[in-house]
Structures are given as C-alpha cells and as structure tokens.
Amino acid sequence: MQDEPDDALMGRAGRGDRAAFAVLVKRHLARATAVAQRIVGNRSDAEEVVQEAFLRCWQKAPDWQPASRMSGEKSSGDRAQFATWLYRVLTNLCLDRRRRPQPVELEAAGEIADSRDDGFAETARGEIGRRVAAAMANLPDRQRAALALCYYEGLGNIEAAAALDISIGALESLLVRARRSLRETLGDLASNGGMI
Amino acid sequence: MMRMDRFRELLDAYGAEPGRWPSGERAAAEALLAEKPEARDLRGRTAKLDAMLDRAAPLAPPMIDAEVLIERVLANSQSQVLAFRPAKRPSGTAFWLKVASLAAAAIIGFLVGVTQLGNIGETSTQVGGLELADVSPWDVSPWDVSPWDVSPW
Numbered sequence: 092m093q094d095e096p097d098d099a100l101m102g103r104a105g106r107g108d109r110a111a112f113a114v115l116v117k118r119h120l121a122r123a124t125a126v127a128q129r130i131v132g133n134r135s136d137a138e139e140v141v142q143e144a145f146l147r148c149w150q151k152a153p154d155w156q157p158a159s160r161m162s163g164e165k166s167s168g169d170r171a172q173f174a175t176w177l178y179r180v181l182t183n184l185c186l187d188r189r190r191r192p193q194p195v196e197l198e199a200a201g202e203i204a205d206s207r208d209d210g211f212a213e214t215a216r217g218e219i220g221r222r223v224a225a226a227m228a229n230l231p232d233r234q235r236a237a238l239a240l241c242y243y244e245g246l247g248n249i250e251a252a253a254a255l256d257i258s259i260g261a262l263e264s265l266l267v268r269a270r271r272s273l274r275e276t277l278g279d280l281a282s283n284g285g286m287i
Numbered sequence: 288m289m290r291m292d293r294f295r296e297l298l299d300a301y302g303a304e305p306g307r308w309p310s311g312e313r314a315a316a317e318a319l320l321a322e323k324p325e326a327r328d329l330r331g332r333t334a335k336l337d338a339m340l341d342r343a344a345p346l347a348p349p350m351i352d353a354e355v356l357i358e359r360v361l362a363n364s365q366s367q368v369l370a371f372r373p374a375k376r377p378s379g380t381a382f383w384l385k386v387a388s389l390a391a392a393a394i395i396g397f398l399v400g401v402t403q404l405g406n407i408g409e410t411s412t413q414v415g416g417l418e419l420a421d422v423s424p425w426d427v428s429p430w431d432v433s434p435w436d437v438s439p440w
Contacts, residue, residue: 223342244375262300
C-alpha cells in the first residue's frame with residue numbers, strides 16, 4: 092500500500108479504509124505542514140489548518156474521481172492530481188486564516204513575527220536569518236504563499252498556480268513582486284555583506 | 288533561443304537554480320546561459336538573493352505527529368457526522384412504552400393530589416409536630432433537623 096498512487100489510496104479511503112488514509116497523511120504531512128507554516132507564520136495556526144485540510148481530504152474521499160475523469164485540473168499525473176487538490180485546499184485555508192483580524196497592530200507586525208513561535212523565525216540562523224524571516228512575514232499573503240509553494244517547497248509552476256487558483260503568468264507576477272520586495276527590504280544586508 | 292528579457296523574468300520569478308525553472312523552458316534558458324556572459328552575470332546576482340532566502344530555511348520538522356493527527360481527523364469527522372445525522376424516529380414499541388409511562392405518571396400524580404387535598408387544613412400550620420412560627424433559620428442548625436426526620440405529610 093505504501094507504493095500505491097494517491098488516487099488509489101483516496102479510492103480506498105473513500106470506502107472507509109483508514110490505513111489507506113493514514114498512508115496519504117504520512118506521505119503529505121511534512122510538506123503540507125511546511126507550506127502552512129510558511130504562509131500563516133505560526134505553528135498553532137499551521138497545525139489547525141493542516142488538520143482541517145486532511146479532514147476535508149477524508150470527507151472528499153468518497154467522491155474522489157481518478158485524474159483522467161476530473162475536469163479543469165492542470166496536472167501531469169495521478170500523484171500531482173491529488174497534491175494539486177490538497178495544496179489548493181491547504182492554501183485557501185491558510186489565506187482564509189490570514190484574512191482573520193490579527194490581534195496586533197500593523198506597525199508591530201514585523202517585531203511580533205520575529206518574536207513569536209514562528210515558522211520563519213524559529214528556523215532562522217543568525218541575524219540574516221531573522222531579517223529574512225521578518226521580511227517574509229511582512230510580504231502580502233499571496234506573494235508569501237507563492238514563494239512558499241514554489242521556492243521553498245519546490246512545487247512546479249503548474250501545481251503552484253493551481254494551488255493559488257491563478258494563471259501561471261499571475262503566479263510569476265506574484266513571485267517577481269515578492270522577490271523584488273525582499274531585495275529592497277534586505278538591501279542593507281547586501282551593502283554590509285555583499286549578499287545581493 | 289530564449290530572449291534575454293524572458294531569461295531575466297525567469298530569474299526574477301523562480302531564482303537562479305535551473306531546477307526551479309519551468310521544465311518547458313529550462314533547456315532554452317540553459318543554452319542562453321552557456322552562450323551569454325550577460326546571462327551568467329544576471330544569474331550570479333540572483334543567486335545571492337537565493338542564498339539569503341535560504342537562510343530562513345529549512346523549517347523545523349513537522350510538530351504534528353501523524354498518528355495523532357489521523358486520530359483527530361477521524362474522530363472529528365465522526366463527530367461531525369453524528370452532529371448532522373437526523374434524529375432517529377423511535378420504533379413503534381418504544382413509542383407506545385413512552386406514551387404508557389407518561390399516562391401512568393399523570394394518573395399517579397392525580398391520585399396523590401386528590402388524597403392529600405383533604406389534609407391541607409390540618410398540616411398547613413404544623414410540620415412534623417413543630418409550630419412554624421417558632422422555627423427560625425437561625426435557631427435550627429441544618430444538622431439538627433434531618434430531612435428524614437420531618438415528614439412532608
């Protein structure tokens with residue numbers, strides 16, 4: 092069962108096979124969690140979002156159609172088919188979560204993002220890492236989501252665009268603006284360390 | 288061959304690593320890279336931003352235990368199913384048992400009420416042999432009078 096494609100596992104899960112569902116969860120949990128942490132910016136929200144995404148996966152399973160029978164999906168294979176669906180659900184949940192009113196003032200957002208139990212800050216190493224983390228946290232949500240999906244988690248542009256429900260051109264536009272913003276925000280690091 | 292402005296767009300969007308470039312354009316971009324020093328220079332500058340972005344990665348391992356998450360999801364799913372499941376109609380036998388119970392309770396209540404009606408005048412001023420006027424809540428400790436000592440009749 093470990094080697095079965097996602098579609099087959101979804102079919103089994105749809106017939107109530109919990110072991111098949113468990114394989115799916117274990118297969119996608121690490122990347123889904125990483126994506127969620129990078130978009131929502133903190134562990135507790137990321138955990139809730141990932142749990143909700145897999146709950147929807149379990150609920151969707153009885154109605155799951157193999158890739159060849161699903162319409163309107165941009166995918167290169169069965170595995171990508173499920174992943175595309177999962178990351179679209181996950182990304183939407185993350186963006187919804189980010190749209191909720193934040194309990195901090197905008198002016199303090201950078202500092203808070205740097206000091207919270209944060210998906211960026213906690214893994215950053217040293218001053219440059221913390222600066223990059225804060226700059227990432229201050230990007231507009233969709234730009235950060237595009238960067239998280241494409242740059243950090245290595246999704247192809249077709250999958251990432253599908254996850255954000257936009258065209259590839261729109262995805263590239265988000266990525267360009269995100270990287271340009273980061274280059275400007277971190278410009279002083281470039282002059283100090285010759286990084287850029 | 289790929290145009291330089293498209294190559295610049297690729298770098299601006301996807302970064303300097305060819306593995307991140309769209310697979311359909313990768314070969315053309317790499318050909319341009321091999322041929323044009325300007326392209327290599329652009330890629331070098333982009334790689335510096337990539338190196339900075341990499342300082343924020345990788346993330347810590349997943350904090351959610353897969354088994355715990357699976358249990359939570361399945362339990363949550365079950366509770367939602369139960370929450371949305373319409374209430375089952377009682378079977379015929381159960382329905383008539385409930386009706387009979389309610390009728391019996393009503394009859395017993397009526398009989399008790401009728402038999403106690405005549406005693407109201409006699410017991411209204413005395414409870415368990417005590418004059419109500421003589422009993423103050425400050426005089427009687429709740430431990431002195433047990434509810435079992437005082438008959439309601």
